[in-house]
Amino acid sequence: MAVGSFDFTIAIGGEAGQGIATPGDILARIFVRRGLHLNTYNAYQSIIRGGHIFLYLRVCDEEIYTHGDKLDILMCLNQDTMDRHLQLMRPGSWVLYNEDNIKPGEAGDGVQLCPLPVTKLSVTRNRLSQNTMAVGSAAHLLGLDFQVLEESLTLRFQRQGQAVIDENVSVARAGYDHSVANFEAFDQTVPTGPKPLAVWSGNEALAMGGAAAGVKFYAAYPMSPATGVLHWMAQNARNLGIMVRQVEDEIGVANMVIGAAHTGCRAMCATSGGGFALMTEAVGSAAMMEIPAVFIDVMRAGPSTGVPTKTEQGDLWQVLGASQGDFERFIVAPTTPVDCFNTMPELFNLTDKYQCPGIVVSDLLLSEGRFSIAPDLIDMHPHIDRGELITKGSSTDGYMRYKDTETGISPRALPGLEGYVHVVATDEHDENSQLLSDEFTNPHKRRKMVEKRARKFKVAIEDIKPPELEGPADAEITLIGWGSTYGVIREAVEILAQQGVAVNHLAIKWIVPFHGEAITEILSKSKRVVVVENSFSGQFYRYMRSETGLSVDGHIRKYDGEPFIPHHIVDGVKAHLAEKIECFVPYQEAIT
Amino acid sequence: MAVGSFDFTIAIGGEAGQGIATPGDILARIFVRRGLHLNTYNAYQSIIRGGHIFLYLRVCDEEIYTHGDKLDILMCLNQDTMDRHLQLMRPGSWVLYNEDNIKPGEAGDGVQLCPLPVTKLSVTRNRLSQNTMAVGSAAHLLGLDFQVLEESLTLRFQRQGQAVIDENVSVARAGYDHSVANFEAFDQTVPTGPKPLAVWSGNEALAMGGAAAGVKFYAAYPMSPATGVLHWMAQNARNLGIMVRQVEDEIGVANMVIGAAHTGCRAMCATSGGGFALMTEAVGSAAMMEIPAVFIDVMRAGPSTGVPTKTEQGDLWQVLGASQGDFERFIVAPTTPVDCFNTMPELFNLTDKYQCPGIVVSDLLLSEGRFSIAPDLIDMHPHIDRGELITKGSSTDGYMRYKDTETGISPRALPGLEGYVHVVATDEHDENSQLLSDEFTNPHKRRKMVEKRARKFKVAIEDIKPPELEGPADAEITLIGWGSTYGVIREAVEILAQQGVAVNHLAIKWIVPFHGEAITEILSKSKRVVVVENSFSGQFYRYMRSETGLSVDGHIRKYDGEPFIPHHIVDGVKAHLAEKIECFVPYQEAIT
């Protein structure tokens, strides 16, 4: 990153059902169409009405990777929001609220309280007026032309007709004008980026990456925070010719995906931890039958039902331990939204080549966050390699589905082709897929088949890029993270650099196969190694140690449901530099 | 051990449906009633008829831990058995077969071929005569009085009536007499132990251990090799007042067990890897609701359906990774049949004390093997400690199910009691079991509850005995194994000692909590460490490294479905001593 010259965060808080999404959306669109980068995080609950929802919209003229550490505008839709967050506002910030029903608290120095007389100014009795009025005011505070907002409102309410547009525009106008007359605006002008950006979530990136990879079959059972993938797929099914099915449960989902994959479809599904628990048996069966298929686990805070709307990196060992026995499968944890997208075609090529399941590990932060993206970074026509796939009938005799080849990879024929009739089986089988138990359970045949399958993975690591160290070689501390913490560690490293603390960063994306040797080599040069994880028990650290034997010097961990923001890591690094501690757990301030 | 002065192995081979179990049983009973020790292993297939079944019965006047390395009598019930095993017979051994339909092969020096003219000698056309006749002959070869055999036959066929008894006795007599007249018997006499022993399988030991611990609810869905636990429970349900249920699937099983446990029953279930995969979500829920319950995974060769009748230690990571998120649970791998029994009350006391699930990891070798046991070693009245359980109603106010105590343990009241009404939940909750999501998902409450639960396990390790090194302190090699390999490593160590090779042995039983420090301390004194595992990928080794960072010098692994026998380990140790190799995989000779 390098925080840009314009770096601004708006937060909107209220309860579920107060319509926080709409003002958020309207503002987001304005910024990205202007070519600015966006990173949003929505702190919400597993309820449809009530509770406390807090949406962060961070906008910047350079690329950003987190929703940041500071708030510039706080839009309070209810008293609760005012009470919880006012104390966090720093000098130079604004607090917008409906003066009719919200009492401001004691604001800190330099915090501008901006009461809106909503009832007085409103042309309508619509209970959502306060939202629109606040948006109008925020537009002024940011120094935006009202016209820009008007365009955005028009687009947003297009489908609801002119009357709704007019109503919203006039309410927003009232807020804007009131703000002009009463509040002091931002002293910077909002810059414009080189070209308009698009918006997506990590889930949409995963879905689109799948579509680009050629997914023809998607099945799901709804589960937060993975449901976004289903919604995107369902919406685009007909356009893209993808069969999308909602199934009775996750067991059905996983097995249906395997059935479709066996007939040649690139097939996938997404769920969260509890649903993935139900899929594990099927994952093992795909490995044994040597059918490629992709399973996504979007982690949320556990254990069990846990905190359905909160983030965590707590499913790593579940994914590693999915299903009984030893078997081959890829496990990958994308690091950014673009990486979510790019991972999919890469993973499908690998699972096709090595004929085994692939598992993607994402989390709520990455999957449900909404981010700007430059459309030209989205390659909808990636390289597709289906490996040794037989797709044409033949009259050759002697086809053996599980032929014991040098690489362990056996040419795979799709059902329906003449000349390749065969059975696949979850029981151990011989090269010709005859069950070992059918005659006599031959230990030598058994050993041969285990080794055949395992051989596939002897070389798979070569198809995967080893992780690379980012930052100065002679850093005081090396931070290691995996998956979604990439962004926050990256930003923390830059902040620390600005503060004169040299830290570097090793981000791990591929879990299986694991580049243990490369990692050991890199870390052997580090002065001090600290692992950053969004879990209580340090699942990644323990896994890394299982594969490398490496011990480290300290940990930064968080398991309260809220994601890391950069200063948590910054504080952690400083704490580790100041004294020898084992584990730093940052205090979650924003919402008490 | 120390192989006793009498150490004799009889093997019976044939196909499924040829009635191998009966002669095996008759012989086994004779020996144990004589007070001799017994260890049997049955190599069979997942079919009801056909295939190749091979039953080993090893008898010894001292305690034994495996079915051993050698065969003394081979009873061939079909040609296949003759063809497969004759070459393995060593000098001083006997090969019994029905000369009417089995052709002997080329026997090695000192191997006595003992053809039985079954049709000629038989008073009956019963197709099972050859079995009984072979038993008669074997009795003579072992120098047993015919009367001993007659008693055993009488007992065995008691329920089928006098005619069946008479028929069997006369066929056996014919075999005995023929043997006396034609074959040279064993030059030792079969000794007699101090008092009669009983016979059980590992599954029966687990079931009985559960019953002794006070299990009141047992549910299951049949799955080999765990079904023996269900059969024992069903058989004894009414005698012991245990509710035994066969359920629609393993998900139902696990959840039903949790429901029963919540009402105060000690409750358990057993399955194999595929069934356990389906139970994992429930295991996590028990941890979150803080309900004690015991789940047994009897491992078989995987992945997936795998080799249902073969053994392996391949589910360790599945068990470690069972369910999403971080949570507290015990994981224990008993080492011997008696240990299976004793583990159950110990584990139930722990799960009651710490209010969390417990998982037992056994395997086919241990669970389905049949072993002698001295009845006085079975303590059916073990110490029972239910921890902080409230079982009497009260009118006290302010009960909180998840009270944040110093130990993390919150007193647990059973439903039905007046004064303690509460709800348990799989969603994250506060001390009073209110869902965090119900109001506002408070990160500080969340963190507090994670830490409360985790605190329980800060001290749990103290309740568990650390592993101890067996054998000479200055050994050339330390062998580490876990669970069921205890026996075979123990015997291998003794054989090596006899051969002048000093090896010691660290057997690990408790997986979670893990005595990492104690193990590190012990191994720090070892010259060379070799891990013995019945899995392809070295699941235990990788787990041990994850917990300790320890690397080792070599491995002995097996994954062909057949268990280790002592000389596999002996060969492995010698190979490791001879040259630096990473992993020794023994050749499975017996059945090619």
Place this chain on the structure above:
Amino acid sequence: MATTMPATDDKPVIPLTARDFKGLVDPDWCAGCGDFGVLNALQRSCAELGLRPHEILTVSGIGCSSNLPGYFNSYGMHTLHGRSLAVATGAKLGNHRLHVIVTGGDGDGYGIGGNHFTHTARRNVDLTYVVMNNQIYGLTTGQISPTSTMGMKTKSTPFGSVEAPLNPITSAIMNGATFVARGFSGDVRHLTELMKQAIQHSGFSLIDIFSPCVTFNHDNSNAFFKERIKKLEDEGHDTNDWKTACEKAMLFGDTIYTGLFFQKQAPTLGGSEPVLEPDEPLGLQTLGLDKEQTKRIIERMM
């Protein structure tokens, strides 16, 4: 600590009201959600039956509707999505003195929990199953459920569902349920009566309740049902007659029936198990075997 038996409470019983069954927190359901009516009816029926909170165990899965135990004053278990009936069966067998009431949604019970539904019905486990059937997945913000009608547009079926819905009433009858009724959250009085009957019924009782989701299902609203619902009782329906019961349950057009469709007497699972005969619930028994039991076990092994 040894297990001791709970004190059977001998205090004079003060009659309870529905308010006494109010839970610790207020429901977080959307204003207008049908589930309020269901909760209300359940509170009333328990009060009217003279039950006391500690005698009741509510068991739920996950979903908006499955949050009910948190809003109800009794022992409760808020378990996994789809698993309430399995947990409840275990709990009922573990303590057969408890009144076990299972509450949940259509997705929870007929979707992911479908297999337990079939088999719990077949086994005639003595519990009451209250399904808040809103024909949608509420908590996950609106996808089809197994009872969604053909053509219904949801987030997972933006072009309309192509699957025929499951009929919980006819399925339950054919799977062996012994008490099968349908209610409507908009008619709390009628629902209360059904619940009282269901709780008193010995065996597996199902009440499938139209409990509209005002936020995500705009097809099957309160108004939709109000104008269509007829009560079976008003027509003199014979609850022994499974054929007419199924026929009437299949109607989902201008007329939709509520009421008790079918009832029969049959042995319950617990009732058939001699292990439960010594009246002390299994979960409250003192642990430890006696000499005679031990002897029998060891003898078998010799």
Place this chain on the structure above:
Amino acid sequence: MATTMPATDDKPVIPLTARDFKGLVDPDWCAGCGDFGVLNALQRSCAELGLRPHEILTVSGIGCSSNLPGYFNSYGMHTLHGRSLAVATGAKLGNHRLHVIVTGGDGDGYGIGGNHFTHTARRNVDLTYVVMNNQIYGLTTGQISPTSTMGMKTKSTPFGSVEAPLNPITSAIMNGATFVARGFSGDVRHLTELMKQAIQHSGFSLIDIFSPCVTFNHDNSNAFFKERIKKLEDEGHDTNDWKTACEKAMLFGDTIYTGLFFQKQAPTLGGSEPVLEPDEPLGLQTLGLDKEQTKRIIERMM
């Protein structure tokens, strides 16, 4: 390697016989097992319908009966215990040109697989489900199954089962299956005819077959069925009438009916999905999006 379409085979079709559907290995079933008759009937019916091995996909779970695909010459998937219908649904949608025949046992299909059974029926997936119902768990050496009769003594119920059995026929009808029949492995000719009809039926077809386990179920033997079975066809049963169908299916005493109980025409799941309209099966399509598709996606995001 790019995905290419399979050559549609234009060679003259040589009529096949049942022998051509013999698999690589001989069944390892016990002598006398009912499953032999089922395999035999399936081989005959495929031959008589003029199907060719590569056009068929058999899908099974785990159990004695589920070993069938290994003994049958066609494409096959021997999947997980209880999951055959889910896998088969995926396979059918992935390549809707395949004739998908699912084979398995009563435990596999009605026990652990019960939820998929319910929902596959409801969705009317176009496949044929052949259940070898021996009222026992055979492969695990004899425990009760969901169709075991009350009182049956097995290894898991040494004192007799206390659970009412599930009736697959009435359940299937109520869950929405569009072809519901019952066969008997001892009458291969009759079974062959039923299978031919089932395979030709468009939609979900169930044939529940009494296929006695000679080793573990001594209650429901060949002789037991032989003396009780009557064929519906012989009585002029109306297959449109679900009520009589259920009524007759419930009989399990002196008379036990086999034959086609119920049939109706309804849109299949695949048939309702426009995505399958371009006749090329999804699994054989060339991968990669076109410009127009891409454009629409990106535009949505701006």
